[in-house]
Amino acid sequence: MLAFGPALAQVADEYDEYDIKAAMLYNFANFVQFPQELAGDSDELQLCIVGVDPFGASMDSVEGKIAQGRRVTIRRLESSEELGRCHIVFVSSSESENLGEILERTHGLTVSEIEGFAKRGGMVGLFDRRNRIRIHINREAAEDAGLTISSKLLRVAADIVTSERQDL
Numbered sequence: 354m355l356a357f358g359p360a361l362a363q364v365a366d367e368y369d370e371y372d373i374k375a376a377m378l379y380n381f382a383n384f385v386q387f388p389q390e391l392a393g394d395s396d397e398l399q400l401c402i403v404g405v406d407p408f409g410a411s412m413d414s415v416e417g418k419i420a421q422g423r424r425v426t427i428r429r430l431e432s433s434e435e436l437g438r439c440h441i442v443f444v445s446s447s448e449s450e451n452l453g454e455i456l457e458r459t460h461g462l463t464v465s466e467i468e469g470f471a472k473r474g475g476m477v478g479l480f481d482r483r484n485r486i487r488i489h490i491n492r493e494a495a496e497d498a499g500l501t502i503s504s505k506l507l508r509v510a511a512d513i514v515t516s517e518r519q520d521l
Contacts, residue, residue, distance in 0.1 A: 404445030
């Protein structure tokens, strides 16, 4: 999928927006190195959705796939209190007001379509530009959490941003 640049734009018309975003979340797992305390010994890679789930059945296609030698497990969470072992956390737009608390509690890769997410301290912001899903990456936020984002993923980002944490 990191050939996802041009190819993703071509298939975008054929698939639902959330099918594409679910595939992107899965593929992010293959391009992020997680710190040992999060990676642990588990054979699961937990992809968590906090708040109202916009994916519906789109995320079901990701469940059980293998990323970094681990089986992907989808968890839908109602609160940020359950974020402990999530490797990737999708923060739903419904949680915009709780963003600061969620980012503080999360140790994994944070992803959202909340406007300005990466500048607000999140790691990967998804946005639509001319009917194409693009990404902003906050490399600093990822490094602060002990995550390493592959240069391959950084190259497909529309922009690398830094946090304006006072906006939380």
